[in-house]
Structure formats: C-alpha cells, structure tokens
Amino acid sequence: MSAQSRAIVLNGGSSSGKSSIARLLKERLKGRWLSFGIDDLIQAMPYRDLNDGDGLTISPSGKVDVGGAFRAYEQAWMCGLQAVAERQVGLILEDVFISGPTAQQRWKENLCGSDILWVGVMCLPNVAEQRELARGDRQKGMARLQAESVHAGIEYDMVVDTTSASTGNCVDLIVMEAERRWRSGR
Numbered sequence: 001m002s003a004q005s006r007a008i009v010l011n012g013g014s015s016s017g018k019s020s021i022a023r024l025l026k027e028r029l030k031g032r033w034l035s036f037g038i039d040d041l042i043q044a045m046p047y048r049d050l051n052d053g054d055g056l057t058i059s060p061s062g063k064v065d066v067g068g069a070f071r072a073y074e075q076a077w078m079c080g081l082q083a084v085a086e087r088q089v090g091l092i093l094e095d096v097f098i099s100g101p102t103a104q105q106r107w108k109e110n111l112c113g114s115d116i117l118w119v120g121v122m123c124l125p126n127v128a129e130q131r132e133l134a135r136g137d138r139q140k141g142m143a144r145l146q147a148e149s150v151h152a153g154i155e156y157d158m159v160v161d162t163t164s165a166s167t168g169n170c171v172d173l174i175v176m177e178a179e180r181r182w183r184s185g186r
Contacts, residue, residue, distance in 0.1 A: 005085040005114040006182065008174065009093045009107055011154060012121030013146030014138055015131040017162035017170070018094040021121060024171045025092050029178060034084060037094035041077045049073070062141025064098055078110035085114045096146060101153040117178055120151055120159040121170075127163050157181075 008025065010018045022035040042056060049055030054067035066074075085091050091114075097103035107116070123131075128143035158177050160170040 005088060005090070006117070007085060007091040007093060007111050007114045008117045008119060008178065009095060010119050010121050011095050011097045011104070011150060012123065013096060013128055013143055013150050015128045015135060015143040016121045016123040016147065017167060018121050020167045021160070021170055021174070022092045022094050024167055025174060028171055028175050029090065031090055033090040033092055035092035035094070036081060038096055039094070041073060045070075045073050058139045058142065060139070062139045062143070062145050064142065066098060078106065082110050085111055097150045097154055100150070104154055115182070117158070117181060118154070118156045119174055120154065120156040122151065122159055122161040122163070123147060124163045
C-alpha cells in the first residue's frame, strides 16, 4: 500500500444504513481507520443553530434546508478531517448529499490528495421510511424524501443496496473493492 491518504465516502439518505456500514468497515479494513458522519457534525453544533433558518432546518415534512451558518461549520469540519487524512489515517465518512453534486465537489476539494472511494448507499424509500419510524430519532418523512434525491447526479465507484442485502454483505463488497483498488497502488 502506498502512503497516500485514503477515504471512503458513504452517501445515502437518512436511515439507509450508512452508520451500520461504517461501524463494520472500521473493523474489517486493514490499517487505521476513523469514521465520522454528518450526524457528528450536527451534534457538535450549538443547538441555537438548528432550525433557525441560517443553520440546519428540518421541516415537519422531513425536508432539510441548510444555511450559511451550517456551511461555515461544515467547512471547518471538512478542513479538520483533511488534517486527519494527511496523517495517514483512513477516513470513513457518512454524508447525505442534500445539495447533490455540489456536496460531492466540496469533499473532493477538501480531501484533495486523498484517494477517495465513493460509495452510494441505496435503500428503497418505503424500507428507509420503516427504519426511520423504528429508530424514532428522525423527523418523519426525511428518509423517504432523501432515499433517491441524494443520489441524483453523483458519480460513484460502487453502489450497495441495503434494501435486502445485509450490512455484512454490503461491507464485504466495499472491502473487496477497497482492497482491489489500493492493492493496485491507485
């Protein structure tokens, strides 16, 4: 393996299975890996910047809007994660590309110099919605709204579908692709 920093970016809607995949990936990948998700950023933000119109706003229907304050926090977070990547620690990043290809471009710019494996985490809207309801910690409707929209215009190296595949099976596919990719020195 080369010394180039590596990142795996998991993009999918709410309740698609990204966090479960990330937890297991850390255990199965060779080397040192840390995982961070968009939920970590949201939890780290001051409560006053949630649902204030300029931060992160989640409507009663589950629609998510982001404002300038959220983008400022996100940029600081991404810069910090770039510093981690520069220390030769692999990153597993969970995100929800609300802004589509623009979100992917922000990661490309902030992880410049890293070899990024882009993974789409798909899940049928009705299944994601059932998971969302079972979780009880998400605004109803968010999973259904995001299930397909966050994938529009995104370029992936691979896609996994958690609708019926187990987390373990999805992780096996990602590990296989990561090993193939990084064994070749890419």
